[in-house]
Amino acid sequence: MAILALKIMKKLILIILSLIIVLLVIVFLLNPKGIYQLSDNTAKFIPQQAIPKELVSLKAEDCGVCHSEIYQEWQTSLHSKAFIDPFFTAYLKKDKGDPTYLVCHTPLLNQSPVILSSESVDYPDTWGALKSIANPDFDPELQKEGVTCAACHLKDGIIYGPYKKGSLDAPHPVAYDEKFLKKSLCQQCHEVPSKDFSLMNEGVCSTGMESNSGLWSAKGFVCQDCHMSPVTRPLMAGYPAREGRKHLWPGGYSNHQLQKVFSRP
Numbered sequence: 001m002a003i004l005a006l007k008i009m010k011k012l013i014l015i016i017l018s019l020i021i022v023l024l025v026i027v028f029l030l031n032p033k034g035i036y037q038l039s040d041n042t043a044k045f046i047p048q049q050a051i052p053k054e055l056v057s058l059k060a061e062d063c064g065v066c067h068s069e070i071y072q073e074w075q076t077s078l079h080s081k082a083f084i085d086p087f088f089t090a091y092l093k094k095d096k097g098d099p100t101y102l103v104c105h106t107p108l109l110n111q112s113p114v115i116l117s118s119e120s121v122d123y124p125d126t127w128g129a130l131k132s133i134a135n136p137d138f139d140p141e142l143q144k145e146g147v148t149c150a151a152c153h154l155k156d157g158i159i160y161g162p163y164k165k166g167s168l169d170a171p172h173p174v175a176y177d178e179k180f181l182k183k184s185l186c187q188q189c190h191e192v193p194s195k196d197f198s199l200m201n202e203g204v205c206s207t208g209m210e211s212n213s214g215l216w217s218a219k220g221f222v223c224q225d226c227h228m229s230p231v232t233r234p235l236m237a238g239y240p241a242r243e244g245r246k247h248l249w250p251g252g253y254s255n256h257q258l259q260k261v262f263s264r265p
């Protein structure tokens, strides 16, 4: 009797093991391309940007000569640490320098040591076979700045911002871009698409999706409302005060931000 029970047990264990193996194979077949796949909406490297002739460099420090308060705020934010943050560097090492990470952590092509062959074509599904050539205009200093001022504000020699045309008196070309008032600016990076069974559905990379499905988004809140608090001050010493926003981007590491979760406006 005991021997019969043992035999049945053995069979059962075998059946369960085979079922698990079949399930794993199915999961693998459904998701053969790694943890996530890039969609067309995902950010790509911003093409190489020349230094506008009115400025001395693209470095945040040099913007900070005039925009000193914003520069000091940015310096304390994770955006300025996006390339040197140890959590990120550990991940980058683990995933063998996956260039998809760099598209958001060092978004300007000026910040990339290599130009990927995919810059001219579309992103392929796998990165292993990618060819790359050395980037002759690579700026290692700018690379360390991660999500730097120019990544959000500069395009083809013009500094874009939230103010309507004609209202400013700036030493560099300026233009209004409505994306500064919308969440689309943030979503190009904070909305890394993921596949089923992905580990990337939560956290810094995909907060966009999380936020979009929430109550606050339905009420019309954009990312800036909660992550860039409003402030009225001059953009540069000696200029008139204007309505703008702080460049601190508090997140999951900020006590104050976490406390806000429990207090309704």
Ligand code: HEC
Pocket (backbone or CB within 6 Å): 055, 057, 058, 059, 062, 063, 064, 065, 066, 067, 149, 150, 153, 154, 159, 160, 161, 162, 163, 164, 167, 168, 169, 170, 171, 172, 174, 175, 176, 234, 235, 236, 239, 240, 242
């Ligand atoms: C020599 C000083 C100086 C430097 C350097 C400088 N700016 Fe400015 N910037 C100004 C002034 C002055 C204004 C307009 C202030 C006003 O009229 O209230 C301005 C306006 C702006 C605006 C508002 C644009 C708009 O239309 O909404 C942005 C954004 C901006 N600067 C970003 C930058 C960035 C990024 C850099 C570095 C790449 C930079 N600035 C470098 C002085 C400077």
Ligand code: HEC
Pocket (backbone or CB within 6 Å): 078, 079, 081, 082, 083, 085, 088, 103, 104, 105, 107, 147, 151, 152, 185, 186, 187, 188, 189, 190, 204, 223, 224, 227, 228, 249, 250, 251, 252, 253, 254
């Ligand atoms: C070019 C890509 C890019 C853009 C655009 C961007 N971010 Fe980020 N952001 C990042 C990266 C990369 C990090 C994470 C840095 C790290 O952890 O290494 C980050 C970090 C953050 C954090 C900090 C999270 C924490 O836990 O402290 C907040 C908050 C944030 N971003 C909000 C925003 C908002 C709001 C916008 C739009 C105004 C925005 N981001 C636009 C790439 C971007």
Ligand code: HEC
Pocket (backbone or CB within 6 Å): 183, 186, 187, 190, 202, 203, 204, 205, 207, 208, 209, 211, 212, 216, 217, 221, 222, 223, 224, 225, 226, 227, 250, 251, 252, 253, 257, 258, 260, 261
């Ligand atoms: C109604 C306010 C609100 C809105 C709108 C909002 N957030 Fe947040 N966000 C928070 C709070 C509060 C936290 C801190 C609690 C947490 O980490 O979950 C946070 C956390 C984050 C983090 C850090 C996550 C982590 O794991 O450390 C990032 C990145 C972020 N938000 C980006 C965004 C982006 C991008 C948008 C727009 C698509 C957005 N948020 C919209 C309130 C908001």
Ligand code: HEC
Pocket (backbone or CB within 6 Å): 060, 063, 064, 067, 070, 071, 072, 074, 079, 147, 148, 149, 150, 151, 152, 153, 161, 162, 180, 181, 185, 224, 228, 235, 243, 244, 245, 246, 247
């Ligand atoms: C992640 C994107 C991002 C980065 C990085 C960034 N900014 Fe901004 N910046 C914004 C947004 C969004 C606004 C619009 C805020 C508003 O509605 O007034 C803005 C507004 C401004 C303005 C207009 C004044 C104001 O407060 O609105 C200036 C000047 C400016 N930024 C300078 C800088 C400088 C200098 C740096 C780097 C030290 C920098 N920004 C980095 C997103 C960014």
